[in-house]
Amino acid sequence: MLKDEVNKALEIVQAGGMILYPTDTIWGIGCDATNTDAVKKIYQLKQREESKSMIILLDTDNKLQSYITEVPDIAYDLIEFAENPLTLVMPGARNISPALIAADGSVGIRVSSHPFCQQLIQRLRKPLVSTSANISGHASPQYFSKIDQEIINGVDYVVDIDQHSTEAKKPSTIMRLNPNGTFEFIRR
Template structure:
């Protein structure tokens, strides 16, 4: 087991904010059910709560309790994930409003990056995922860029590589099939 990831997962469980590699950029993550942790993450990014955040999980099974999905939608997600595809899905009442922002849907993904999935597994729950940057600035693509831009505000930075050629995840509304970000 990766001790580095285990430390990051423990920090998430304790209410901290960590940075970790995803398919295309470094992400910031925390416990989505810990309001203080989410507010800290939003403050670090200078991002309003109204915009909402992405929730990632190790599997659809880990995300499903927080979503309203029918069998067809579940089957569709099972076929597509893991992948750098984020879906907007109706959120269940179990998901805090500070994760959804002013939306009835939540953005969810099972990432195609093993470290991001393992982090969710070790944390024992889905985690927040948003690009590691101050809103409006370029997202960090390695741990050094994270440290330079946000370092002293974070509780931990996971070492790992992002795919340099990859672009941010595609965002699709699951219900309508509309592509919001190619």
């Protein structure tokens, strides 16, 4: 089942499509983080300003250097010891769609612990965009049955995993991490 869903989602994402999928936090809308056309489709679906950047997911922290120019050593410790899912916003974003890079050159990255995300990203060999499955300005859905029908109808594929779970999930903690290792919380 997991393998089948990864295969179906991979096909859609490689073709430039958008998926609705479960993550280690809330349900996300995703696409290939290197495909600008696909990224722009997510902004349109969410009715979100392009100046509000979205995060990317990786399957392992050893890929951070591929997408951030200078990864502070503390980033690895923060990821390893975080008790809750942690998104790190770091400057020096590279090798992803310019539509995902904030005006200051930063991008938010989370290493996902969800088996579906890990397998899809590993097979895709690229980061996956992750943004909450809601219209901009609406509440983030805590589980699948709370996702707006407009979002479900707007994506190219809805992953058939965890749809019946009613475990309330929260968005990740977000920290801004500077090259010198200093950091600040954006969302706890």
